[in-house]
Amino acid sequence: MANIYINTTGNDTTGNGTEGNPYLTMAKAYAVLTSGDTVYVASSTSTYTWASISITKSFTVQGTTTNPANHVFDGATGNVAWNITSTSTTVTKKYLTFRRAGMPDREGIFAIHNNSSNCNGSAFYATNCIIHTITCSQTDWGGGIWTQGYQASSNCIIDVRNCLFYNLSRNTSGTVLCIVGAYSSTGINVYLYNNIIYLTTGITYPLIRMFSMAVAQGTLYYKNNIIMDPSLAGTMATTGTGSFSTINKGYNDFYGVVNDGGTGTITSNPLFVDVASSNYNLRPSSPCIDTGVAIT
Amino acid sequence: MSTVTVGTESTILALTPTAGDMAYGTDTQFFYVADGTNWRRASLKFYTDSANPDMGVEVNNSKDGNYATFITDKGLYNVFFGANPSTTEGGVWVDSTITPKGLKIYLNSQVNTILIDFSTSLGYLVHYPFQTTQPVKVWSGMSNEVGINGRPMINEYDVCMGCMPAAKVISGGSV
Numbered sequence: 510m511a512n513i514y515i516n517t518t519g520n521d522t523t524g525n526g527t528e529g530n531p532y533l534t535m536a537k538a539y540a541v542l543t544s545g546d547t548v549y550v551a552s553s554t555s556t557y558t559w560a561s562i563s564i565t566k567s568f569t570v571q572g573t574t575t576n577p578a579n580h581v582f583d584g585a586t587g588n589v590a591w592n593i594t595s596t597s598t599t600v601t602k603k604y605l606t607f608r609r610a611g612m613p614d615r616e617g618i619f620a621i622h623n624n625s626s627n628c629n630g631s632a633f634y635a636t637n638c639i640i641h642t643i644t645c646s647q648t649d650w651g652g653g654i655w656t657q658g659y660q661a662s663s664n665c666i667i668d669v670r671n672c673l674f675y676n677l678s679r680n681t682s683g684t685v686l687c688i689v690g691a692y693s694s695t696g697i698n699v700y701l702y703n704n705i706i707y708l709t710t711g712i713t714y715p716l717i718r719m720f721s722m723a724v725a726q727g728t729l730y731y732k733n734n735i736i737m738d739p740s741l742a743g744t745m746a747t748t749g750t751g752s753f754s755t756i757n758k759g760y761n762d763f764y765g766v767v768n769d770g771g772t773g774t775i776t777s778n779p780l781f782v783d784v785a786s787s788n789y790n791l792r793p794s795s796p797c798i799d800t801g802v803a804i805t
Numbered sequence: 806m807s808t809v810t811v812g813t814e815s816t817i818l819a820l821t822p823t824a825g826d827m828a829y830g831t832d833t834q835f836f837y838v839a840d841g842t843n844w845r846r847a848s849l850k851f852y853t854d855s856a857n858p859d860m861g862v863e864v865n866n867s868k869d870g871n872y873a874t875f876i877t878d879k880g881l882y883n884v885f886f887g888a889n890p891s892t893t894e895g896g897v898w899v900d901s902t903i904t905p906k907g908l909k910i911y912l913n914s915q916v917n918t919i920l921i922d923f924s925t926s927l928g929y930l931v932h933y934p935f936q937t938t939q940p941v942k943v944w945s946g947m948s949n950e951v952g953i954n955g956r957p958m959i960n961e962y963d964v965c966m967g968c969m970p971a972a973k974v975i976s977g978g979s980v
């Protein structure tokens with residue numbers, strides 16, 4: 510398992526992927542990596558091109574610091590899809606920011622999706638990432654920041670924890686954060702822990718929309734999330750066609766959206782420090798302080 | 806008719822091993838049975854001291870501290886606790902039905918979990934709180950896992966909602 514470095518000072522032609530002589534783009538790093546490698550996004554306060562990748566190899570991509578604001582992938586308002594298209598493929602993202610991107614039709618920005626075959630056993634993990642200024646034009650189904658589906662793909666995992674989402678928009682109803690739309694898929698496992706989801710007014714289905722999904726399929730675990738719609742007019746967090754066989758939820762703050770229930774759930778203003786300047790730290794009087802639960 | 810011989814092992818082994826014959830070795834304290842071809846020696850010794858017999862099959866240990874109902878100052882090796890819950894005071898067992906597994910004791914008419922899981926992470930001794938998967942550093946009560954703002958996700962065993970955990974506020978009290 511090798512470490513591959515990219516840096517805004519790197520070069521895809523003359524670089525060799527080492528820390529001292531890095532590549533420039535994620536596309537180059539992906540082209541040369543083998544399954545199990547880690548791509549380190551080097552330097553601080555750097556912005557990288559964020560382009561679509563059809564993923565058939567497992568890898569981790571992470572910032573060299575734990576501050577995701579230091580390592581930014583910018584889609585420049587174009588459509589972007591890091592799309593797993595094969596079976597048993599795992600992608601893990603840590604300490605990164607993804608911004609200014611659109612969602613391709615049907616797919617999501619991080620998708621487990623294949624038009625012609627299944628993606629059984631594949632997984633997307635995201636930890637300590639910031640995802641903001643995302644637009645989706647898909648009007649009904651498909652899309653979503655995370656998507657599993659289209660063709661039957663079973664036993665997949667979407668695991669998102671300690672992530673911040675804001676400035677998300679969509680022109681009509683539809684899922685913004687995560688859609689699990691899957692034809693004949695089973696064993697869909699979604700884990701959402703300790704995320705802040707600050708919605709843009711008018712978004713329907715703010716957390717999960719299920720589409721063409723059978724009943725009692727897979728598991729949904731979500732705890733310690735703050736889901737806020739500042740318009741106080743948000744709708745249900747999880748809805749759509751189909752259902753999960755197991756839902757383990759609680760200790761979430763649903764403010765401005767319909768309370769999805771669960772032990773320890775609150776519906777109070779989380780009292781962020783300064784939303785206008787994207788400071789989502791909690792004020793000392795926030796009801797979200799020390800009211801979460803350790804993850805089981 | 807079978808015969809019983811009492812003598813040294815060398816004496817016994819010199820005898821014809823007629824099937825059914827038995828012998829006791831005075832120098833080895835072993836019991837012997839002949840099968841018609843060989844003398845076969847039982848692994849169990851017959852101990853000659855009736856006071857404070859050793860537990861188990863080995864008799865060549867010091868018997869200091871060994872009594873019929875309790876053991877003191879003795880090492881126990883390759884011992885494990887059972888997995889069946891006990892409602893007898895002092896009953897100890899391993900509960901494999903929880904994650905991570907727990908060592909439990911029935912005490913004061915209730916089940917108490919006395920040990921869950923300790924491990925090391927990034928050089929720290931860490932503890933997994935009951936039925937959780939997030940390690941907490943024992944010396945501080947904080948997790949190695951941090952939020953986007955760099956603060957520990959678990960702080961003195963408390964957890965905030967969201968990815969921006971707050972700092973602990975230490976009250977100075979009042980004058």
